[in-house]
Amino acid sequence: MSDNISDRIGKLIGIGVGPGEPKYLTIEAITALKEAARVVAPCANNLEVGRAEATVLRAIEEGYLPERSIDRVIIPMDGSSSHAYRDAAQNIAMSLKEGQNVALITLGDPHLYSTFTSFSNEIKKMIPSLLIETVPGIMAFQALASRFSLVLSDQEEALYLVTAHNSKTKLLEALDTANTSVVIYKGGREFPSIIDELKKRNRLKEAVAGEKLGIEGEFLGSAAAFEGRDVGYLATMIVPPIREENKEES
Ligand SMILES: C[S@@+](CC[C@H](N)C(=O)[O-])C[C@H]1O[C@@H](n2cnc3c(N)ncnc32)[C@H](O)[C@@H]1O
DSSP states (O other): OOOOHHHHOOOEEEEEOBSSOGGGOOHHHHHHHHHOSEEEEEESSTTSOOHHHHHHHHHHHTTSSOOOOOEEEEOOTTOOOHHHHHHHHHHHHHHHHTTOOEEEEESBOTTSSOHHHHHHHHHHHHOTTOOEEEEOOOOHHHHHHHHTTOOOOOTTOEEEEEEOSSOOHHHHHHHTSTTEEEEEESOGGGHHHHHHHHHHTTOTTTOEEEESTTSTTOEEEEGGGGTTOOOOSSEEEEEOOOOHHHHHHO
């Protein structure tokens, strides 16, 4: 019988909980949340309920998931402190070394601009033989497209997903590419200048946006409805391709 230490190490499971609405939790996510020995939620500080934790707590409240404990680890969302990352990773590595399966919950999907990526890398440095699994989650832009019954891409159309918080180079390239749907993440604070760029390209009318989807304070509408609004980080915009039917209307 093997008594290799790696046989006793628990699995790290990244669970995508969707953008905030508990009904978007998948059956696989619910099962993984029930089965994990420990569920860990990232938070900015110990007193604050993180977005992913809030989603799971609502799922418990609304009866989708039985009562269970959730531990918080402090992970600065801007990735600023490597020290904090290490402390949080060490905390989880201890449980994994004791053979516990640990689930780390994350907003949307764990493979798209997620704390799970840098965090699992940090733990992997501590436990190189670590087995990592992920449970996909509904991404914010999928939820937004669905709320508007908006076709993201069809036939020859492409789909670009860009961020707009540091530089807008990629965004402008995407907006200037024909036959392309553009999804904009991390652009809430940049909405005024993005709206100006859409106006220049005659692409404002069809664009839609959502702030805090599925979360208290949700605001949804055409991108034009966001003009003059103070928009935060948790906002997504979709600019659909220029389509024949829209050209005729305008
Ligand atoms: C760190 S990324 C997380 C992306 C996430 N992993 C996903 O799969 O959608 C944060 C960005 O995702 C988008 N986002 C995530 N949740 C959202 C929500 N509830 N409402 C609007 N946008 C959201 C925003 O563009 C935000 O700036």
